[in-house]
Amino acid sequence: QVQLVESGGGSVQAGGSLRLSCLASGRTFSSYTMAWFRQAPGKEREFAAAITWNGGNTWYADSVKGRFTISRDNAKNTVYLQMNSLKPEDTALYYCAARSGGYRTRENAYDYWGQGTQVIVSS
Numbered sequence: 001q002v003q004l005v006e007s008g009g010g011s012v013q014a015g016g017s018l019r020l021s022c023l024a025s026g027r028t029f030s031s032y033t034m035a036w037f038r039q040a041p042g043k044e045r046e047f048a049a050a051i052t053w054n055g056g057n058t059w060y061a062d063s064v065k066g067r068f069t070i071s072r073d074n075a076k077n078t079v080y081l082q083m084n085s086l087k088p089e090d091t092a093l094y095y096c097a098a099r100s101g102g103y104r105t106r107e108n109a110y111d112y113w114g115q116g117t118q119v120i121v122s123s
Helices: none
Strands: 004-007 010-013 018-024 033-039 046-051 058-060 068-073 078-083 092-099 117-122
Touching (some): 004 092, 018 092, 018 117, 046 068, 058 068
Parallel strands (some): 010 117
Antiparallel strands (some): 004 018, 018 078, 033 046, 033 092, 092 117
């Protein structure tokens, strides 16, 4: 079992930055592929970024590529999402997710989820 707790959300003006964190419990964190998804009001949850167990590979949705960076610190059981040049359309509830296999963009491929942290970007 893995429990995930997100933090770092908040309100920011367009062009600003935020860093989200996801703290995982469990001794096998380092073996999981980790991802960030987001859900905007009235929309379905969508993939944002993912990172392999050792941080060797990362993937991004086109909508965040070049602005967001996913990273992880296995010694701290934490995965991060650095978000720069934020836009109003980045406003969403951001979720951390984990799976024991390789990288996927489908949410139903992930086994564990956090409760989410809210990001609001004003224009």
